[in-house]
Amino acid sequence: MKQINIYALPELSLRFIPIWQRHFLVWKKMATTSILGHLADPVIYLLGLGFGLGSLLPQMGGMNYLSFLAAGTVCYSTMNSATFEALYSGFARMHEQRTWDAIMNTPITLDDIVMSEILWAATKSLMSGIAVLSVIWLLGLSHSALSLWMIPLALLVGLCFAAIGLIMTAMASGYDFFMYYFTLVITPMMMLSGVFFPVAQLPIALQIASAILPLSHAIDLARPLMSGSIPPQTWLHLSVLLGYTVVGFYLSLVLFRRRLSK
Amino acid sequence: MTPVLEATQLRKIYDGHTVVNGIDLSIRRGECFGLLGPNGAGKTTTLRLLLGLIVPDGGSINLLGVSVPKNAREARQRVGVVPQMDNLDPDFTVAENLMVYGRYFGMSDAAIEARIPMLLEFANLTSKRDAKIPTLSGGMKRRLTLARALVNDPDVIFLDEPTTGLDPQARHLIWQRLRELTSQGKTLLLTTHFMDEAERLCHRLAVMDNGNIIRQGTPRELIEQNIEPQVVEVFGENVERWANAHAAEFSQRFELSGETVFCYVQDAHALIAHLQTQTGLRFLHRPANLEDVFLKLTGREMRE
Numbered sequence: 001m002k003q004i005n006i007y008a009l010p011e012l013s014l015r016f017i018p019i020w021q022r023h024f025l026v027w028k029k030m031a032t033t034s035i036l037g038h039l040a041d042p043v044i045y046l047l048g049l050g051f052g053l054g055s056l057l058p059q060m061g062g063m064n065y066l067s068f069l070a071a072g073t074v075c076y077s078t079m080n081s082a083t084f085e086a087l088y089s090g091f092a093r094m095h096e097q098r099t100w101d102a103i104m105n106t107p108i109t110l111d112d113i114v115m116s117e118i119l120w121a122a123t124k125s126l127m128s129g130i131a132v133l134s135v136i137w138l139l140g141l142s143h144s145a146l147s148l149w150m151i152p153l154a155l156l157v158g159l160c161f162a163a164i165g166l167i168m169t170a171m172a173s174g175y176d177f178f179m180y181y182f183t184l185v186i187t188p189m190m191m192l193s194g195v196f197f198p199v200a201q202l203p204i205a206l207q208i209a210s211a212i213l214p215l216s217h218a219i220d221l222a223r224p225l226m227s228g229s230i231p232p233q234t235w236l237h238l239s240v241l242l243g244y245t246v247v248g249f250y251l252s253l254v255l256f257r258r259r260l261s262k
Numbered sequence: 263m264t265p266v267l268e269a270t271q272l273r274k275i276y277d278g279h280t281v282v283n284g285i286d287l288s289i290r291r292g293e294c295f296g297l298l299g300p301n302g303a304g305k306t307t308t309l310r311l312l313l314g315l316i317v318p319d320g321g322s323i324n325l326l327g328v329s330v331p332k333n334a335r336e337a338r339q340r341v342g343v344v345p346q347m348d349n350l351d352p353d354f355t356v357a358e359n360l361m362v363y364g365r366y367f368g369m370s371d372a373a374i375e376a377r378i379p380m381l382l383e384f385a386n387l388t389s390k391r392d393a394k395i396p397t398l399s400g401g402m403k404r405r406l407t408l409a410r411a412l413v414n415d416p417d418v419i420f421l422d423e424p425t426t427g428l429d430p431q432a433r434h435l436i437w438q439r440l441r442e443l444t445s446q447g448k449t450l451l452l453t454t455h456f457m458d459e460a461e462r463l464c465h466r467l468a469v470m471d472n473g474n475i476i477r478q479g480t481p482r483e484l485i486e487q488n489i490e491p492q493v494v495e496v497f498g499e500n501v502e503r504w505a506n507a508h509a510a511e512f513s514q515r516f517e518l519s520g521e522t523v524f525c526y527v528q529d530a531h532a533l534i535a536h537l538q539t540q541t542g543l544r545f546l547h548r549p550a551n552l553e554d555v556f557l558k559l560t561g562r563e564m565r566e
Contacts, residue, residue: 018365025362026353098349104315105343106366106414107335261316262276 006257010111019116038128042077061198070141071222072195081128082158085121086165087178118162125158144228157218160241163248170255194219214244266449273320281307283473294450296460299470305453342411346422352395367414385409401432421452457553471560488555490526497522498543
């Protein structure tokens with residue numbers, strides 16, 4: 001009891017629910033802008049590249065380019081939603097607005113707060129995933145009932161990138177710090193994970209790097225689901241995404257405990 | 263009667279630096295207890311320890327009958343906190359802030375809704391129910407923070423410098439509300455470095471410096487036991503020369519601070535008679551107060 005054990009396993013409770021409700025209430029006030037934000041960027045890229053490049057490319061990965069890109073777009077937009085929420089909004093709540101301080105004066109603990117941040121960021125991913133999927137369905141880019149599995153996948157991708165993103169938030173001294181993460185992690189990941197072109201096009205060294213990136217595994221699940229087949233190695237991909245989630249959650253919690261125990 | 267809050271030999275060390283150095287506190291139900299001290303004395307760290315937000319390096323805490331930090335969650339269920347820095351939710355209205363905060367205590371929306379009118383009235387914010395936080399004045403934000411701390415109808419309320427940065431009108435309104443709370447039987451623990459605040463509000467005080475409690479008692483006791491009853495402040499040209507020549511002759515103790523000499527005396531008659539003969543010197547005769555005690559105990563040098 002003399003020394004706080006920052007390495008202790010998380011103590012989970014349902015106390016995260018009122019925090020999630022708080023975030024939802026904030027979101028509701030800006031829902032229109034938020035949904036527009038979820039949609040505009042990915043849909044512009046999808047249609048711009050899809051029609052522009054797609055007209056030059058007869059096929060990619062055994063399908064037309066627009067459909068190929070659609071699966072990648074859902075994955076990277078859900079990744080981005082969770083990442084922005086965990087980094088910028090999470091940091092604002094922890095540091096700028098001191099929302100976490102206010103909450104920790106109640107029966108809620110830091111473990112509950114970190115849990116709520118991950119679940120909320122994943123909720124944003126879910127919303128963003130559903131928004132982009134709706135456009136894809138409306139455009140007739142995916143007809144398979146299997147594409148409904150994209151909804152839970154969006155949630156899982158959200159959990160995974162929220163957990164990893166919170167590690168950054170826990171280490172950040174200010175918003176500028178996040179630029180490292182975007183330029184060194186997120187942008188390369190988009191290029192290496194098969195969003196815009198098949199990973200097989202990459203040099204072998206980069207293909208190996210790609211295999212350890214969570215976004216690659218998300219896309220390996222998404223592309224077959226969108227085109228109506230059951231993904232090979234489903235359990236492997238799910239395990240990798242879950243593994244990143246669990247490890248990210250634990251690491252970020254340890255770092256937050258260290259940061260906030262002063 | 264068992265105390266509401268008891269801390270024994272409480273100690274906290276950061277990076278080899280002792281911030282709280284084995285303090286003992288015992289606070290009774292319905293009491294307003296003040297922790298006084300200059301910046302960096304360890305007041306806020308003490309509050310955080312008592313709330314179970316940080317783990318002590320030694321000692322024990324019992325808050326509302328449970329052991330802290332072990333069962334801090336249970337203790338905080340019946341505690342309200344007014345933090346030093348405002349952390350209201352800027353995206354919400356006044357009423358939404360209370361609703362969202364009440365949910366953190368596991369209260370039902372109906373139960374919170376039922377308390378909101380009473381809380382708004384207490385905070386003089388009834389007409390501001392639907393106002394956004396950035397439109398409120400500093401005093402209104404503080405009152406809302408106080409109302410928010412009462413949403414769970416706590417038995418004990420922690421206040422960390424509740425009136426810092428407020429104008430006198432806003433401060434007096436907060437004081438009045440805090441007195442109402444103690445008259446309702448709530449227990450208050452507040453930190454402050456305003457001596458008039460401590461003298462008016464607190465039943466008992468502890469003066470902290472460098473992590474230690476150096477004195478404890480009622481405001482009256484602290485003044486009577488630590489300082490001469492009368493103070494004569496002397497100022498004007500050549501006050502320093504006068505002090506070196508005469509101050510010791512007429513006062514038990516004197517201090518030169520800037521351009522003022524503070525003479526502490528049992529009986530001021532002889533000193534005043536003498537000062538009336540001195541041209542170029544002005545003086546102010548007043549009873550000793552808590553600020554005199556505080557400065558005597560913690561020194562006049564700046565703490566930064």
